[in-house]
Amino acid sequence: MDHFLYRNGVLHAEDVPVTEIASAVGTPFYAYSTATLTRHFKLFDEALDGMDHLVCFAMKSNSNMAVIKLMGELGAGMDVVSIGEYLRAKAAGVPGDRIVFSGVGKTRDEMRVALEGGIRQFNVESEPELEALNEVAVSLGVKAPIALRVNPDVDAKTHAKIATGKSENKFGIPIATCRDVYKRAGEMAGIDVVGIDVHIGSQLTQLEPFELAFTKVAELTETLRADGHNIRRLDLGGGLGIPYERSNEAPPLPVEYGEMVKRTVGHLGCEIEIEPGRLISGNAGILVSSVIYLKHGEGRDFLIVDAAMNDLVRPSMYDAHHDIIPVVEAEAGVEQTKMDIVGPVCETGDTFAKGRDMPELGEGDLVAFRSAGAYGAVMASEYNSRPLIPEVLVKDDQFAVIRARPSFEEMINRDSIPEWI
Template structure:
């Protein structure tokens, strides 16, 4: 469910007409719904009711300061994967004790900043990282709480570029070596082992891979406790998928995911952390664009939009599908004709959809890409010297720009010429 619906023939974000936002900020732009973000966070929180838990929003999905601030106000934690994300989370009001630091390549400087600013735990991904963290924490006179990310070699049955739990992936340590790595961690100064971390991938549309991975984590918990480790926290990652195509069957709901967690690890008495990102933010955002031209090709019609692959790269990178709808509701029964939806970037890959059935559209008409709240704005670039586009947050009848579009002067002036030029 989301809060982008037609009202009297106009697509709205909650109570605000999309066309009103477009008139105020120009196109293209991203718009997020506070009500949808709130609802999706609460679905996860309620799914784990009765268990000691923390829902840590994976801010790599949509890292705008206002979105992270909303999560902090709702009581969420946050999962960060860089110093930039850590600093943004702190700036958004997220307490250090609710920040989990993940990622395979944490630098010593990132470790130092997080230890100084406050951290819930580091999810350690390798022995070299673990030794580096020990050195940094010891030099600072601090103790770094850690989980160790184990790779359970479970096929998440998702796109190969977002699968993270198979043995050929770069993430974590092989689960078969976990006992020896935990033994080393316990012997290193400056570290406190608090739990286990696992994350098998993103956009999972089946629950079985979760169950398989969590069963392995449950078994490992028993083994590590027998070895003397105080395993009191399980970070189970995120990855639950969203319905990008509304005509398809919906992925499992958070409450069903919560039941898998209860069955798999609920008997262990551990605090449970989960790190949803896509399901919280994905359907909470639209990318709004305007038709520049309607072009008739040799054997197809092109809708040339003012949004491009630099604004939303998922179709080009993952062959991802986004439903695209007109902002003015088409009349019932109107004929839909196939069209290629493309952007202005000088690459054939700048194509959002091929031969997509669309209602009649003309130059100047607005369209909205659904389910664009996750991995949209955060993956955008200024390729082809196109400025980053605005982000807008709606709350009921009000909206605000939460990241402004830079001017061309601002974009150009970020470059500097060397003295000899």
């Protein structure tokens, strides 16, 4: 469920007409719903009622400071994958003891900043990373709390580019051989082994892969405890998918996910961490764009809009589907025409949809890309020297720009030309 609905024929973000936002900030722009973000976080939090747990928002899905601040105020922890995300979380008021540091390529400098600033745990991905973290912690006279990320070799049944839990993926330590690494970690002066981490991929629409992975983690927990490790925390990652196509069967609900977590690892008495990103922020955002032209081609029509692949790269990168709807609702029974919806960037890949049924639209009409709150603005670029687009946060009947569109001058002046040219 989200809070983007038609009222009197006009799409609203909560109680604000999307046309009003477009008039104020121009297009294209992202708009996020406070009510949807809040609801989705609470669904996960309530799904783990009865277990000691922390819901850590995966900042890689949406790292706008206002969104982070909102999540932190709701009691969320943060899952970060770079020191930039860590510093964003801290700047938004999230304490270090609610920040989990993931990622396969943490540098010694990043480790040092996190240890000095406070960290809940590092999810360690490799033996070289473990050695480096121990050296940094010893140099600071502290112990670094860690969970080793284990790779359970489970097929997440998702897009190949967002699957992370098979043996051929770059992530984690093979679960079959991780006991030796845990033994080594337990002997290190700068390391405090607190738990196990697992994350098998993103946009999962079935619970079976999770259950297979978590069952393996439960067995590993018993084994490691028998080896003398005080395993007291399980980080189960994120990955639960969202319905990008409204006509498709909905993925499992957070409550169903929570029941599966309790069934597979609830008997272990561990604190549970989960790291949802997309399911919290995905359906909480839309991308709004204006039609530039309707171009009639040979055998097909092109709806050319002012958003482009640099603003929303998912369709180009993943062949991802986003429902695209007119902001002013089409009348019932109006004739639909198949159109390719494309952007103005000089790339054939700048295509959002092919053969999509759309009502007649013309220059200046607004369209909204649904489910664009995750992996939208965070993956945007200034390709073709197009400024990053604004982000807007809506709450009830008010809205605020939470990241402004830079001017062309600001964008150009970030470059510098050496005197010798």
